[in-house]
Amino acid sequence: MSPEDRLRGPVLALCGGIGGAKLALGLYRHLAPGALSVAVNTGDDFEHLGLHISPDIDTVLYTLSGTDNPDTGWGRADETWTFMAALEALGGETWFRLGDGDLALHVERTRRLGAGESLSEVCAAFARRFGLDARILPMTGDPLRTVVHTPDGPLPFQHYFVRERCEPRVTGVTFAGAEAARPNPEILRALADPALGAVVICPSNPYLSIDPILAVPGMRIALGACPAPVVAVSPLVGGRAVKGPTAKIMAELGVPVTNAAIAAHYEGLIDGLVLDRADRAEAAEIAVPALVTETVMTSLEDRIALAAAALGFAAELDGRRDAPTREAAG
Amino acid sequence: MSPEDRLRGPVLALCGGIGGAKLALGLYRHLAPGALSVAVNTGDDFEHLGLHISPDIDTVLYTLSGTDNPDTGWGRADETWTFMAALEALGGETWFRLGDGDLALHVERTRRLGAGESLSEVCAAFARRFGLDARILPMTGDPLRTVVHTPDGPLPFQHYFVRERCEPRVTGVTFAGAEAARPNPEILRALADPALGAVVICPSNPYLSIDPILAVPGMRIALGACPAPVVAVSPLVGGRAVKGPTAKIMAELGVPVTNAAIAAHYEGLIDGLVLDRADRAEAAEIAVPALVTETVMTSLEDRIALAAAALGFAAELDGRRDAPTREAAG
Numbered sequence: 001m002s003p004e005d006r007l008r009g010p011v012l013a014l015c016g017g018i019g020g021a022k023l024a025l026g027l028y029r030h031l032a033p034g035a036l037s038v039a040v041n042t043g044d045d046f047e048h049l050g051l052h053i054s055p056d057i058d059t060v061l062y063t064l065s066g067t068d069n070p071d072t073g074w075g076r077a078d079e080t081w082t083f084m085a086a087l088e089a090l091g092g093e094t095w096f097r098l099g100d101g102d103l104a105l106h107v108e109r110t111r112r113l114g115a116g117e118s119l120s121e122v123c124a125a126f127a128r129r130f131g132l133d134a135r136i137l138p139m140t141g142d143p144l145r146t147v148v149h150t151p152d153g154p155l156p157f158q159h160y161f162v163r164e165r166c167e168p169r170v171t172g173v174t175f176a177g178a179e180a181a182r183p184n185p186e187i188l189r190a191l192a193d194p195a196l197g198a199v200v201i202c203p204s205n206p207y208l209s210i211d212p213i214l215a216v217p218g219m220r221i222a223l224g225a226c227p228a229p230v231v232a233v234s235p236l237v238g239g240r241a242v243k244g245p246t247a248k249i250m251a252e253l254g255v256p257v258t259n260a261a262i263a264a265h266y267e268g269l270i271d272g273l274v275l276d277r278a279d280r281a282e283a284a285e286i287a288v289p290a291l292v293t294e295t296v297m298t299s300l301e302d303r304i305a306l307a308a309a310a311l312g313f314a315a316e317l318d319g320r321r322d323a324p325t326r327e328a329a330g
Numbered sequence: 331m332s333p334e335d336r337l338r339g340p341v342l343a344l345c346g347g348i349g350g351a352k353l354a355l356g357l358y359r360h361l362a363p364g365a366l367s368v369a370v371n372t373g374d375d376f377e378h379l380g381l382h383i384s385p386d387i388d389t390v391l392y393t394l395s396g397t398d399n400p401d402t403g404w405g406r407a408d409e410t411w412t413f414m415a416a417l418e419a420l421g422g423e424t425w426f427r428l429g430d431g432d433l434a435l436h437v438e439r440t441r442r443l444g445a446g447e448s449l450s451e452v453c454a455a456f457a458r459r460f461g462l463d464a465r466i467l468p469m470t471g472d473p474l475r476t477v478v479h480t481p482d483g484p485l486p487f488q489h490y491f492v493r494e495r496c497e498p499r500v501t502g503v504t505f506a507g508a509e510a511a512r513p514n515p516e517i518l519r520a521l522a523d524p525a526l527g528a529v530v531i532c533p534s535n536p537y538l539s540i541d542p543i544l545a546v547p548g549m550r551i552a553l554g555a556c557p558a559p560v561v562a563v564s565p566l567v568g569g570r571a572v573k574g575p576t577a578k579i580m581a582e583l584g585v586p587v588t589n590a591a592i593a594a595h596y597e598g599l600i601d602g603l604v605l606d607r608a609d610r611a612e613a614a615e616i617a618v619p620a621l622v623t624e625t626v627m628t629s630l631e632d633r634i635a636l637a638a639a640a641l642g643f644a645a646e647l648d649g650r651r652d653a654p655t656r657e658a659a660g
Binding site for chain 2 (some may be wrong): 049050051076078079080082083084085086087089090091092099100101102103104105107108110111114125126129
C-alpha cells in the first residue's frame with residue numbers, strides 16, 4: 001500500500017479525554033467523512049448518583065461535534081447549572097460537576113443500558129444524534145475501572161482526578177475488572193482491517209488514558225499485530241504535560257520525564273513517535289523513528305495540522321517498512 | 331376536647347398535587363410550627379428515564395417551601411430547561427417536562443431509594459432540606475399505581491394526565507398493586523392520635539388524588555375510625571373544578587357534577603363538607619353538615635383563610651359530636 005493510499009484509508013485513533021480529543025478533532029476534520037474511528041478509554045467511567053457516567057466518551061462526542069466548552073475543556077458549551085445548585089440544596093454529592101445539558105447524556109445512557117443496549121450501541125446512537133460521521137468506540141462495554149494507588153490507599157479514578165485534583169502521589173495504577181473485560185469487537189476489526197491507513201495514539205495520559213485501553217485483554221496483541229503503521233503523539237512538551245498530570249505521575253513513578261520514556265512505554269506497539277519542536281534535542285534518544293513538529297494545539301488549525309503531520313509521518317513509516325521488501329523483490 | 335383545643339392540636343391533611351397543595355400551604359401557614367402532617371398521594375408516581383418521580387410529593391414540597399412555580403402551578407420557580415433540550419437532541423422522551431432543578435429531586439430520590447432508604451425517609455430528608463416544619467408523608471412506600479381506564483384501554487396515570495392531557499374519556503379508575511401496598515404507619519399513627527385536631531381532605535381530585543390514598547389497605551378503616559373530625563373541601567365551584575379534570579371525570583363516570591355527589595363519594599368518612607359560596611344553593615342537598623365559604627384560592631391570604639375556616643368548621647362539628655355526650659353526663 002502506497003503512502004497516498006494510507007492517507008486515504010480509514011484511521012483509528014486511541015484517546016482519553018481532553019488532550020487526546022483535541023487531536024481526534026484534528027483527525028476528524030482532516031480526514032474524509034466516515035474515515036475516522038476513535039477507540040475511547042472507559043476506565044474513567046463510574047456510577048455516580050445512580051447514573052452511568054462516561055467522561056472520556058462524552059468529551060470526544062462534545063469535541064468532535066463542536067459542542068464542547070472551550071473555557072473549561074470539559075463539559076458542554078452554553079451549559080447551565082441549576083441541577084447542581086438544587087442537588088447541593090438537597091445535600092447531594094456535588095464534587096463531580098454535572099451540567100444540566102451534560103446530565104441528559106448520563107440519564108439517557110443509563111436508561112438505555114438499563115433497557116439492555118450495549119455501551120457501544122449507546123455511543124453509536126449518541127454519535128448519530130450529534131451528527132458525527134465518525135465511529136466512537138468504547139474500548140469495552142464491560143466494567144474495567146482505573147484505580148490510582150497512593151500512599152493513603154487506592155482511589156477510584158474520579159476520586160483521584162476530580163475530587164482530589166490529582167494531588168496524591170501516585171504509586172501505581174491498576175485496572176479493576178480488566179481480566180474479565182472483553183474488547184470492543186469493532187476495535188479489533190478496525191485493527192485487523194487491511195485497508196487501515198494508520199493508528200494514532202493521541203497525546204492522552206499514557207498511564208491513565210491509554211493504558212486502560214491496552215489493559216483490555218486482546219487489545220495489546222491486536223495493536224501489535226496491526227498491519228497499519230502505529231504512531232503516538234507525545235503528551236510531553238519541554239518536560240511537562242500540556243494538560244493533566246502525565247509529567248507528575250511519571251516523576252512519582254520514578255520514570256524519566258522524557259519523550260524517550262514515552263516511546264519506551266509504548267515499546268513494541270508503535271512505529272514512530274511525534275514530539276514537539278521544543279524537545280527536538282531528545283529525538284536522537286528515542287528508540288523509534290521520531291517526527292519533530294508543533295504539538296501544542298491552540299487553534300483548530302493547529303489540531304488539523306498536527307493530525308496531517310502525524311498521518312503523513314505514519315504513511316512515510318509505512319513506506320519505509322515496505323521498502324526493504326520492495327528492494328528484496330526487485 | 332374543646333373546639334379551642336382542636337384548633338391547637340395537630341392536623342392531618344390528605345392531598346394530591348396542585349389544587350390540594352394550595353390548601354396544604356394555607357394549613358401550614360395557619361397552624362403552629364410542627365402541627366401539620368400531609369398524607370400525599372403517590373399513585374401518580376412513576377419510573378421515567380430510570381428515575382423515580384413523585385409528582386405530588388414534589389408539588390407539596392415546592393408549595394409549602396415557597397419554591398413552586400406560580401406561573402405553571404407545577405415545578406419550581408426560577409427553573410431552567412437545558413436538560414430537556416439536550417435530551418430532545420438525543421432523541422429521548424420529552425413528553426414529561428423535567429426542569430433542571432426539579433431533576434435534582436428525582437435523581438437524588440432514585441439514588442437514595444436504590445441505596446435502601448424508604449420513600450418516607452427520603453421525603454422526611456427532603457422536607458428538612460427544604461426547611462419545612464411539616465411532615466410530608468407518602469401514603470405508602472409500595473408501588474400503588476393509578477390506572478385510568480378509557481375506551482381505548484388502560485393508561486398509566488401520567489400518560490393520561492400529561493401525555494394525553496386528560497382528553498380520553500374515563501370509564502373507570504383502578505389502583506394497580508393496591509392489595510399489596512402497606513399504609514405509611516406514620517399516617518395510621520396520626521389518624522389514631524387522640525390529640526389530633528382535625529383531618530382535612532384537600533380539594534384534590536377525589537378520583538385521581540384522594541381515592542389512591544383511600545385504596546391503600548387499612549387507610550379507609552383508619553380514617554373512618556379517626557377520633558378527630560374529618561372535613562373535606564369540595565374541588566367543585568359552580569359545577570366545575572377549579573383545576574384539573576374532576577368535573578369532566580364525574581360526568582364521564584355518570585356521576586352528577588354536584589357537591590352532594592362529592593359528599594356521597596366520601597360517605598362514611600367525612601363529618602362535613604366545605605363548599606363555595608357559588609354553590610350555596612346545593613348546601614341543603616348534602617348529606618353531611620356543610621360550610622359555605624370562599625373556596626377559590628387566588629392569594630396566600632385566600633389559602634390561609636380557607637384553612638382557618640375548614641379547621642374552625644371541624645372544631646365546631648367536633649363540638650356538636652361531643653355535645654350529646656356532655657348533655658348526657660350533665
